Amino acid sequence: MSPLVKLLSSYDLTFDVVGVFPNHLKHIPYLAEKVPDLRIVIDHFAIPPIKEKQMGAWAE
Numbered sequence: 001m002s003p004l005v006k007l008l009s010s011y012d013l014t015f016d017v018v019g020v021f022p023n024h025l026k027h028i029p030y031l032a033e034k035v036p037d038l039r040i041v042i043d044h045f046a047i048p049p050i051k052e053k054q055m056g057a058w059a060e
Contacts, residue, residue: 001034009038016041022049022057 008015015038017028025042032040048055 001031005031005035005038009035012039014039014041016043018043022060 005015015031017024017040028040028042031038048059
């Protein structure tokens with residue numbers, strides 16, 4: 001795990017996830033498990049592909 005992520009947690013700062021594509025979200029559960037005190041913000045709900053009507057992967 002990145003020392004930077006642990007440093008954020010130690011100062012009670014957030015880690016903002018900018019999930020441009022739904023597959024970016026798959027790493028968040030792992031990160032939350034490894035650094036349980038880390039506050040994680042998923043910016044804009046990971047920008048769901050509403051216009052393209054492809055909500056399946058994002059919704060999962």
